[in-house]
Every structure is written in C-alpha cells, then in structure tokens.
Amino acid sequence: MKTKAVRMYGMDDLRLEEFELPDIKEDEILVKVISDSICMSTYKLVKQGKKHKRAPQNIDTNPIIIGHEFAGDIVKVGSKWQDQFKPGQKFSLQPALNYKGSLASPGYSYEYFGGACTYCIIPHEVMELGCLLNYDGDSYFEASLGEPMSCIIGGYHANYHTNKQNYHHAMGTKTGGNILILGGCGPMGLGAISYGLIMENKPKRLVITDISDEKIKRAKEVISEETAAAKGIELIYVNTATMKDPVSELMELTEGHGYDDVFVYIPIREVAEMGDRLLAFDGCMNFFAGPTNNEFKAEINLYNAHYTSTHIMGTTGGNTDDLKEALYLSGKKLIEPAVMVTHVGGIDSIAEATINLPNIPGGKKLTYTQFNMPLTAIDDFAQLGKTDPLFEKLSESCKKHRGLWNSEAEKILFEHFGVN
Template structure:
C-alpha cells in the first residue's frame, strides 16, 4: 500500500514523498490521517534536522514523517490490539511516548507515522503507552488540537503551591488566585486562556499580555467570562519597569500566584519572577531555542517567600485523554485558534514559513490538495465564505465537511 507524506531529509529539507508502506505486523495498526495542525516545534525540527534530539542520525537515507498533532480513522488493526481498537474508529495520538529507552516520537522520528501523510502505520509502542486514544468529537480538526491542549493541561497540572508550615504541595494553579499569561495571544496562549476559564481550577483574575493590539482585541472578543475577571494588556513600548508596574496595578496592587511565559526572553523571565506573590509559581512554557538560555531570578524570594519555577514540555496520555473529553464535551472551543487551512501540498512551505506567516494554528487536511487559505481573507460571497460567516468567521465541522467533499484528493 502506498502513502504520500511530508518527510524531513535534513536541515531545512522537507519533501513530499510517495512511498510503499511495509506489510502490517500483528502489533501494528494501519490508519488514515484526516487532519493535522502545525506547531512551532515542527519549524524547530525543520531548522535543526539531524541536530534535533528526536530525529534519527541519518535523515538523508532515513527520512522521518513530519506532523504530530493529528487525527484520523483506523483502517486495520493487527491481532495484538483487536480487543481494544477496531476498523472505522476515529483516533487521536499523544506523540510524547515518555519512554526511558528512546527519544523517538511520532512526527519527528519515524518513517511511517506522522500527521502530514495520507496513510500511516502506528507502531506497537504507541498503543503500549496508551497513546492511541479513541476520539468522539464531531470534527477531525478538533481531534488534531487535542495534542496542544494536552500540553496546556500538563502545564497547569505542573503548577504547585506549598503550605509553608507543612511544606506539603498542592498541585495546579491557585484556585481563586491571580494568573498572568505573558505573550498570550498566540495559539498556545489562547488555548491556555480557554483552559484557565473552563478548567477544573479557575483564577479570580486573569491578565494576558501581548504587543499586538489586533490580537488582543480578537482574544478579548473570543474569550469573555462571567466567572473570571479578564484583562488584556498591550505592553508595546513599555519598559520592563513600566510593564511591571502596570501589571501590579491590574493585579490589585499585589502580584501573581501563577505566571506562564509563552515566549523565551530573559528580561521577561526576570520581570515575571519579580511579580510572583509569596508561594507563586512561574512556568517557562515556551521552549527556548538556545541551550544556554538563562535569566536572573531572585533566590532570596525562593528561600523566604517560597516562590518556585517549573517547566513543561508536551503532555502525556492522560492529558491527551482529558483534552479529548473536554473538546468532545464542548467545554473548550478549539476552533478559535485556527487561522489558516491547506492541503498536503502546502504543508512543507507553511511549516518552514510559520514565523513569517504569523496568525494562529495552521490546519492541514492531509489527504487533500489545495493551496493555503487564510480564513480572514476568504471571499464572503464564496461557498466557504458563507459557511465561515455563519460561524462568526471561525472554523467548524461544516467548513471541514465542505473541504473534504470539494477539494481534490492527494494522489
């Protein structure tokens, strides 16, 4: 059986290849991919090639499939897994296999599994780690966004607060506390906003910063709340000291109990650290590009005020399952972060150009062939434009169905 997919052959070398899939083993599963959403992690992968810690050493001769936020339908199940999965079942995958013996994960490392492909073979270790998860949401794009939501869930769970008398930690953000998301109008920041407003623990006050007023205005429109007091602050042109003072004012002339850094900028780490309340927790959510990334923090406060720092990278199978359930139950509306859609033929260029393109999540329909579409620029008189207008400009199952019915298959 043949598959067509986007594979990495080396640094800045992404190609769409058509190749034969090997015969299915008893401990493997054959599946289609319907949709995949892009992550800046895939851009980093493309930039680093063999230098990336999750790629094989010889990509030139052993290219790996790209894409790790994907959803599709199971076609055939090997004997080992027939009591747990079945043909026709929709699925999502948690690519972070969390294995001690190997850094290899789907979308970075394997020749036959990745999100930007028409058909894939899911290896035994994915099922063995409970990372193949049935999905009961109404649309495939929702399934693709389970992985980024799982990253947010993992980060929120990793936050902790300590009883200063017993030193016993309570995990999660502080219920009813002050929460700050720095650089929070990108897709991951917006998913964090959504989870903060609708997750199991809610802050009393949520502040989101950015330097783009249009993005802030859009976020304010998309994420209203009757339960949480939400503020969106444009910090463009403000010095770190001015930004700090303004944030303290918004926090009620105090600090923040939880802070998420969605960007890796050393002075902002230092500023965020200075904004922590006693027992406050700072999360370096964004993955730094440089291995020597460092910043100054106040260790007096670490010792005497119990401030602490955590970092998370990806989610796990449990986080993915929670994300899948929240999305299927319509508690989170992940359509709000999608700004571009495309077919497989546009996936390589778009992966490479993500920083220049800007916007939110880029959604690939992996079995289809069509150019990248920016949702905000779709002609309102076109069929797709009329569908978007019905849904306030947001992506939807109706829009997905239109793509799947009207765009040509990738052959």
C-alpha cells in the same frame, strides 16, 4: 500500499513524496490521516535537522515523516490489537511516548509514522503505552488540536504551591488566584485562556499580555471579557509595549498582591525576568515556551525564592490523561480549540508552511492531508469567495461561528474534495 507524505532529509530539507508502506506487523495498526496541525516544535526540528535530540542520524538516507498533531481513521489492525481497535474508528494520538527511556516520537523519529501524510503505520509501543485513543467527536480538527491543548492543560496541572505547615505540594494553579499569561495572544495562549475559564481551579483574574494590538483585538473577538465575566472571572488584555512601567502597572491590576501563577509563552529573556518579578508570595512561574537556543538563560531573583517561596518550573507536552481531558472538554464544547486556528491548507502546503512558520502571521496552521489546497487565512475567505464558490461557502460557515473554523466548514471541505 502507497502513501504520500512530507519527509525530512535534513536541516530545512522537507519533501512531499509518494512511496510504498510495508505491510503491517501483527502488533501494528494502519491509519488514514485526515488532519494534522503544524506545531512550532516541528519548525524547531526542521531548523536543527540531525542536531535535534529526537531526530535519527540517518535521516538523509532514511527520512522521517514530520507532524505530530494528527487524527484520522483506523484502516487495518494487527492481530495483537484486534480486541481493542477496529477499522473505521476515529483516533487521536498522544505523541509524547517516552517508551523505555527512548526520545523517539511520531513526527520526529519514524520513517512510517507521522502526521503529514495520507497513511501511516502506528508501531506497537504506541498501543502498549495507551497513547492511541478512540475519538468520538464530530470533527477531526478538534482531535488534532487535542495535542496542543493537552500541553496547555498539562502546564496548568503541573504548577504547584507550598505552605509553611508541611512539605506537601498543592498541585495545579491556585484557586481564586491571579494568573498572568505573558505573550498570551498567540494560538497556544488563546487555548490557555479557553481552558483557564472552565478549569476546576477557577482563578479570580486572568491577565493576558501581548505587544500587538492586532493580536489583542482578535483575542478579544474570540474570547471576550464579557464571556469571562459571565463565568465569574475577570479577564484583562494588556499591551505591555504601550506601558511606561509594565511591572508596576501589571502589579497594580492585582491590587499589589502579585500573580500566584505566571505562564511565560514566549522565549524572551526580558519577559521571563519580568514574570519572575511579578510573582506573589508562593507564586509559581511556568516557563512554557520552548527556546531553540540550548544556552537560553535569564536572571531569577533567588532572594525571593528563599524568603517569599517563589518557584520556577517548566513544562513541555502533556500526558495521556491531559489529552483525554482535552478531548472530553472539546467534545462537550466546554473549551474551544478553534480559537487557535487562523489558516487552513492541504498536504501540499505543509512543507513550505513549516519551514516559514514564524514568518506567517496569525495563529495555528491546520492542514488536511487527503487533498491539495494552498494555505489560506480564514480572514481571506470572504475575498476569495467572490470568485470561488468553495471559499464563499467556507466564509459563510466561519461567519456563523464568530470567524472561527468549525465542523461544518470541515465537512464543506470534505464534500468538495471527496474525502470519505
């Protein structure tokens, strides 16, 4: 059968093409992709081309399908998996495979397996690793956003703390502690706030920094200080660009204690160094942001590492348990992945949006692959709705949900474009 997909042939070379998929083997599964959100990691892939560790060296002749944050419906199941999966099931997927030491992942490495397409073939290793998950939620976009949420959740779980009595590491952020998220008003930061308000290791205080008043304003609108206070957590948004001495002023917010857990969400040397300086005794800093420069470095205070037990780590991606947790919490409406989304588009918008991702303002770009639609900011729905009935309906739906994308809006799109 034919599929339409955005394929990468090399550095900055993305093409939307239609081509024939081979018949599935007995250990493969054919799926219909419905939603695929665009990740900054894909932008980094496109900027590196063959130089990326996950990209095959023959992409110029055997291009790969990009996109790894996707969800959809199972269409056909090979005989090996027919006792576990059935046609018509919704699916979500954990793309961090690590199959027998291979770096191959959907969206980076496969000719017939990725999210920016109408149909694709899931290979045997995905099912063998338990990375194809049944999804029972009422929207596809939340399943797509399960992948970035799993990365966020994985970061929280991977932090650790020590003690002087033994050598046991207490995993996770410190209960009742101070958490600092540097550069936290972007899409991933907002997801981190949403999870931080409901997680088991409940913090005393969440401090979120950014240097954009506009981004801070939106963050307050979608996750307010009052919402956090109702959950017993002090949530503070600050613009460090307006501070005379960010380190001392951020330290004052903790009554001089410092931050038990620091997450660096932007790959800027000065920000990482500031996070290190703000660590409390036994504080853990997680360098969460992935730099494109493989020589990226920052100066870390090793005196503090020795005498005050500060420690530095980094996480990338989440595991399957993190994804299961993300899907469960989303399904129970305990977290709100929609806070990440600011733009919605169709399959024809993916290539240009990916190549220009850092230059497009706002947060997460969510795309639906079964139809064409220009990438459109949710904030522009109302204006477009004055002349377009579709955007009028979408605007009304988002207004009912604090300006956020939602399952009702998704269904409006599906009805308009005839997606079954």
